Amino acid sequence: MDKLLADAGMGTRSQVKELLRRGFVTVDGAVCKKGEQKVSGQERICCQGQAVEYARYRYYMLHKPQGVVTATRDAREKTVLDLLKGVHTADLSPVGRLDKDTEGLLLLTNDGELAHRLLSPKYHVDKCYLARTARPVEAEALAVLEQGVDIGDDKPTLPAVAKVNEQGELLLTIREGRYHQVKRMLRAVDNEVLYLKRLSFGSLVLPEDLEAGAFRALTEEEQERLRHDISG
Ligand code: URA
Numbered sequence: 001m002d003k004l005l006a007d008a009g010m011g012t013r014s015q016v017k018e019l020l021r022r023g024f025v026t027v028d029g030a031v032c033k034k035g036e037q038k039v040s041g042q043e044r045i046c047c048q049g050q051a052v053e054y055a056r057y058r059y060y061m062l063h064k065p066q067g068v069v070t071a072t073r074d075a076r077e078k079t080v081l082d083l084l085k086g087v088h089t090a091d092l093s094p095v096g097r098l099d100k101d102t103e104g105l106l107l108l109t110n111d112g113e114l115a116h117r118l119l120s121p122k123y124h125v126d127k128c129y130l131a132r133t134a135r136p137v138e139a140e141a142l143a144v145l146e147q148g149v150d151i152g153d154d155k156p157t158l159p160a161v162a163k164v165n166e167q168g169e170l171l172l173t174i175r176e177g178r179y180h181q182v183k184r185m186l187r188a189v190d191n192e193v194l195y196l197k198r199l200s201f202g203s204l205v206l207p208e209d210l211e212a213g214a215f216r217a218l219t220e221e222e223q224e225r226l227r228h229d230i231s232g
């Protein structure tokens with residue numbers, strides 16, 4: 001609570017603690033005196049009778065570096081939330097997951113509905129990955145990856161788009177997000193992923209100047225485009 005009030009511009013952490021102590025803050029109509037009170041971000045919060053304007057839904061893009069786990073908490077490993085320095089992370093979740101050794105674009109939000117839809121196979125949100133592979137991916141393998149391949153699940157993968165760039169790296173665009181999907185698809189064509197990076201997620205593209213480990217809030221336009229991605 002004290003962090004939320006400070007983030008919303010109500011004062012410094014100690015000033016907002018004083019406002020709380022004096023009973024000036026209400027949560028859904030009830031006085032709240034505790035700075036450490038957990039808030040989900042959905043409540044109506046008032047300070048000295050004025051509604052506190054804070055964004056109900058928050059969206060961040062992170063350039064996840066290798067070596068960090070996509071989880072909200074972990075007893076031993078550094079998590080993606082640990083990288084969102086200075087952000088109120090209690091209600092944020094990653095949208096989908098990237099493996100510990102995968103880097104690239106990861107969206108984090110407290111908008112559960114949007115996250116759910118972005119991950120739903122129903123909306124077919126494209127994710128583009130760049131993979132360096134143990135062996136060159138030949139035309140025949142590209143065709144197999146594109147058509148759909150048996151990776152040991154009950155169904156083959158959905159049609160994808162597969163290309164090799166001038167550096168011999170694979171650019172694979174898939175619409176699903178099955179566990180270790182890209183690595184398993186490459187294994188199914190007798191290859192192996194050595195390095196994996198997610199370049200895009202729906203209409204969101206990893207900016208070239210967003211370094212590994214860095215993050216930023218989505219712009220209004222990016223949020224709008226994401227909503228558009230799942231409106232069909
Ligand atoms: N596919 C994988 O195999 N790993 C990832 O992290 C993402 C997609």
